[in-house]
Amino acid sequence: MRKYLILAATLLILGLGLRLYDLTDQPIDFHATRQLRGAIIARGMYYEMSPQADPAARQAALAFWASTGQYEPSILERLVAITYLLTGSEHFWIGRIFTSLFWIIGGLALFALAQRLAARPDAELPSVSASAVPPSDRTSPPSEANFSTTASQNNAAVIAGSALIALAYYLFLPFSVQASRSFQPDPGMVMWLVLFAFALYRWSETRQWKWAILSGALAGIAVLSKAVAAYIVGAAALAMVLVNFEWKLRAVPRLLRNLQVWSMAVLMIAPTAVYYLGRGERTSEFFTSWTLALSHLLLNPQFYLQWLNTLQKLMLWPFLLLSLAGLILAGKRPRSLLLGLWGGYVLYGLSLPYQMYSHSYYHLQTVPIVALSLVPVARYVLERILRLGRAWRFGLAAAAVVLLVYTAWVATQPMRNQDYRNEPAYWQTIASYLPSDGKIMALTQDYGYRLMYYGWRKVVLWPNRGEQKLSQLRGSEKEFETYFAKHTQDKRYFLITAFRQFEDQPDLKAYLYEHYPVLAEGQGYLIFDLANPQ
Numbered sequence: 001m002r003k004y005l006i007l008a009a010t011l012l013i014l015g016l017g018l019r020l021y022d023l024t025d026q027p028i029d030f031h032a033t034r035q036l037r038g039a040i041i042a043r044g045m046y047y048e049m050s051p052q053a054d055p056a057a058r059q060a061a062l063a064f065w066a067s068t069g070q071y072e073p074s075i076l077e078r079l080v081a082i083t084y085l086l087t088g089s090e091h092f093w094i095g096r097i098f099t100s101l102f103w104i105i106g107g108l109a110l111f112a113l114a115q116r117l118a119a120r121p122d123a124e125l126p127s128v129s130a131s132a133v134p135p136s137d138r139t140s141p142p143s144e145a146n147f148s149t150t151a152s153q154n155n156a157a158v159i160a161g162s163a164l165i166a167l168a169y170y171l172f173l174p175f176s177v178q179a180s181r182s183f184q185p186d187p188g189m190v191m192w193l194v195l196f197a198f199a200l201y202r203w204s205e206t207r208q209w210k211w212a213i214l215s216g217a218l219a220g221i222a223v224l225s226k227a228v229a230a231y232i233v234g235a236a237a238l239a240m241v242l243v244n245f246e247w248k249l250r251a252v253p254r255l256l257r258n259l260q261v262w263s264m265a266v267l268m269i270a271p272t273a274v275y276y277l278g279r280g281e282r283t284s285e286f287f288t289s290w291t292l293a294l295s296h297l298l299l300n301p302q303f304y305l306q307w308l309n310t311l312q313k314l315m316l317w318p319f320l321l322l323s324l325a326g327l328i329l330a331g332k333r334p335r336s337l338l339l340g341l342w343g344g345y346v347l348y349g350l351s352l353p354y355q356m357y358s359h360s361y362y363h364l365q366t367v368p369i370v371a372l373s374l375v376p377v378a379r380y381v382l383e384r385i386l387r388l389g390r391a392w393r394f395g396l397a398a399a400a401v402v403l404l405v406y407t408a409w410v411a412t413q414p415m416r417n418q419d420y421r422n423e424p425a426y427w428q429t430i431a432s433y434l435p436s437d438g439k440i441m442a443l444t445q446d447y448g449y450r451l452m453y454y455g456w457r458k459v460v461l462w463p464n465r466g467e468q469k470l471s472q473l474r475g476s477e478k479e480f481e482t483y484f485a486k487h488t489q490d491k492r493y494f495l496i497t498a499f500r501q502f503e504d505q506p507d508l509k510a511y512l513y514e515h516y517p518v519l520a521e522g523q524g525y526l527i528f529d530l531a532n533p534q
Contacts, residue, residue: 004160008111008167012104014408015171019100019181021412023093026420027183028450031361035183036449037068038077039092043453045074045081046090057456064452072226073275076185095183103171103180106191110170110368113198114163116205117334117375154386162378170371172404175314177411179364185226186364192222193229194368197236201337203260204240212260216267224271231351232344232365233268239340243333297353306357307349314363315370323373330376341369358466424454430497430525431455438492438531443508445498459495462487465504480507488530493519496526 027035044065047058080095087094170176180187196218203211219237222229241261245251255261297303312320327338345366355362385393427450434440434457442459444451451457488494494512496502502509512528519529 001156001160004156004164007160007164011164011167011171012107015107015177016100016104018172018177018408018411019103020097022415023096024091024421025415025418026423027092027096028420028423029414029418030178030182031184031359033446033449034361035095036446036453038080038095038183038185040064040068040449040453041074041077042080042084042092042095043090045078046084049081049085060456064456064458067452067458072185073224075225076183076188080183092183096181099183099187100181102188102191103176106187106194106368107167107170109191109194109198110371111163111167113194113201114166114372114375115159116198116201117330117337117372118159118162118379157386158379158382161382162375165378166371166375168400168404169319169374170368172407172411173316173319173367174407174411175360176364176367177408178414179361180367182361184361186361189222189225189229190365190368192218192225193232193365196222196233197337197341197368197372200237200240201333203264204244204333204337207244207260209260209263212264213267216264219264219268220271223268224275227272227276228348228352228362229365230272231348232341232369235344235347236337236340237264237268239336239343243336291351294354298350303353303357307353310357310360311363311366314360315366319370319374322377323370326373326376328376329380330373334376338369338373341372345369423450426524427451427454430522431457433520433522433525434495434527435493435519439490440493440495441488441491441530442495443498443501443505444495451497460487460491462494462508464498464501468505480511484508484511492529492531494528494530496528497524499526502526 027039044061047053047061048065050058053061076095076098079098083094083098084090180190196215199211199215199218202208203215215237219229219233223233241255245255315323327335327342330338349356352362385396388396431451431454434455440457440459441462442448442451443462443464444459448459448461451459494516515533516528516530517532517534518526520527
């Protein structure tokens with residue numbers, strides 16, 4: 001067993017190394033809007049806590065922080081800000097270290113859980129006959145004791161090998177590498193989800209109070225980290241509770257009287273309920289804007305095609321298909337957990353239809369679900385590989401190593417091909433050209449966060465093409481001239497830095513050039529004077 005632990009530790013170390021590669025490059029590589037938002041919040045917290053901060057800079061940092069809004073508790077940002085304070089300076093890549101470590105901790109729990117799923121204590125383990133030992137491995141007719149030892153070793157190899165395959169997928173999937181190092185709460189949420197799944201499975205095996213309390217507490221932290229975890233937490237917990245009561249209706253009264261079940265439910269709900277009860281208006285606004293207003297997408301078959309297309313691109317379709325096969329091959333208890341996890345993901349997708357094809361990081365929690373679903377398939381395959389000769393096994397092991405090296409190379413390719421280290425100087429230069437005698441409307445990248453984070457300037461945002469399409473989906477499209485007049489009513493200037501977006505909005509481009517003079521123009525920016533129409 002020791003050699004398998006060494007292999008698991010090696011995978012975890014390599015996985016961490018992939019995530020820390022190109023550590024100090026700017027957080028523009030993956031969903032820059034979300035990462036820069038986290039960096040702005042952490043900076044605001046740091047300046048708030050730092051006694052040496054310049055008063056003017058503190059006031060600006062706090063104003064920028066307040067302008068980002070608050071979707072969930074800023075747990076990661078607070079950890080990063082405290083680290084800034086301890087180190088005495090601001091380094092955004094500290095957030096990258098935290099999220100990478102979160103993913104590795106989740107990997108430890110996933111490896112432990114995958115071993116339990118592969119062991120299938122509730123199912124008949126395949127018997128190992130004499131033919132299961134390859135002829136090339138036989139030196140003499142096996143005695144009963146030798147055969148029992150060989151069968152035990154083979155079973156241990158299958159269990160550990162299945163868990164290693166799941167761990168390798170979790171760590172080396174290119175999407176996993178790129179998303180799990182990003183400065184946002186999602187990697188931490190996934191860590192708590194995997195820890196919860198392990199504790200929940202242990203509770204289903206033992207019915208012990210310690211696992212009931214632990215699974216409830218871990219679920220509560222996962223949902224508090226990001227509320228969308230509630231779908232997977234709730235569905236997985238329900239599935240494991242029901243399988244423990246054998247999915248029988250007559251067991252429902254006994255279930256409702258079970259104190260462990262009620263304790264888990266309270267711990268899952270309480271932290272998030274306490275936090276969001278004080279934010280009822282913001283919560284209802286989110287539900288109205290992103291669920292109710294876009295629910296008509298559920299009636300469009302194109303939505304499901306886009307969702308599936310996005311999912312297979314991120315998870316890679318061969319593994320996605322194998323994970324579905326894993327639901328068939330799994331034993332009763334493992335299948336219940338996997339069905340609960342998948343069911344929660346489906347409910348989650350139906351509740352937030354727009355994000356399912358527009359935001360890749362909303363699928364990050366699917367990575368451990370697919371990884372765990374691969375375990376039954378891996379076990380099935382490994383049981384048959386052990387019947388092959390040593391040459392075959394060596395060749396397949398070499399092929400697995402080559403596949404890992406290839407996926408690691410693919411995962412780091414965007415980091416090697418893209419360099420964003422010039423971003424701070426670029427945006428500081430643009431900020432230096434901006435007038436300060438009036439409000440600025442801007443069509444700019446990442447909701448103005450680049451200008452805010454690097455240039456310390458805040459602008460009022462003109463919606464990009466994606467925002468306009470979203471308004472159309474919500475049925476709130478406006479006539480252009482009326483919309484323009486309303487939103488630029490008290491603005492002095494109009495800044496353009498997102499020129500592709502500018503080309504995608506011909507009405508805006510034509511209107512600005514026809515009605516307003518160009519005040520300044522340079523590399524990467526264009527400023528119109530709204531106060532002096534021509």
